[in-house]
Amino acid sequence: MNLKQYDDLCVRVTLIDGEYAEGACMYNSDEYNFHEYGRDEESLQIASFQFYMSDIAKVEIITEENPYRRPYDMIQELSMEDGPDYFQDLLESEDERNVKRALAYLEDHMTRPEFPYRKEMRELLKTLIRYTEDTEVRTRAEQLLAETEEQ
Numbered sequence: 001m002n003l004k005q006y007d008d009l010c011v012r013v014t015l016i017d018g019e020y021a022e023g024a025c026m027y028n029s030d031e032y033n034f035h036e037y038g039r040d041e042e043s044l045q046i047a048s049f050q051f052y053m054s055d056i057a058k059v060e061i062i063t064e065e066n067p068y069r070r071p072y073d074m075i076q077e078l079s080m081e082d083g084p085d086y087f088q089d090l091l092e093s094e095d096e097r098n099v100k101r102a103l104a105y106l107e108d109h110m111t112r113p114e115f116p117y118r119k120e121m122r123e124l125l126k127t128l129i130r131y132t133e134d135t136e137v138r139t140r141a142e143q144l145l146a147e148t149e150e151q
Helices: 030-037 074-082 084-091 096-109 118-131 135-147
Strands: 010-015 020-028 043-046 049-052 056-061
Touching: 010 043, 020 030, 020 049, 020 074, 020 096, 030 049, 074 084, 074 096, 084 096, 084 118, 096 118, 096 135, 118 135
Parallel strands: none
Antiparallel strands: 010 020, 010 056, 020 043, 043 049
């Protein structure tokens, strides 16, 4: 499998255990990964997650004909489990598709009473509103702030 062909594309990476992740990816060579992570193997990186060649069953390019399967997936879920700093990377992505998927996760989870990082996410949303040029992103972030104001 030639992972380099997927560099800077939006992809669905299906792992050998059946799990999958979707998003804009970056190719990392085996030399880079060995230097940075001590693993001598190529990978695709989506957000802060590495998917090594030996763990990948297949890679599909996301297109209008082959769209995202869900509004968000394991990338957003695992980023939130890892804490606000990791989720911040998603909200600050240069690719608006990644930002919109992060917002979809927050729309489903942030109003729940057990949501752990409401205060931190509200601050990140305020920053997103201040700097985004995307009207849809700004509107969705403002709506989330309004919905979580009293919680």
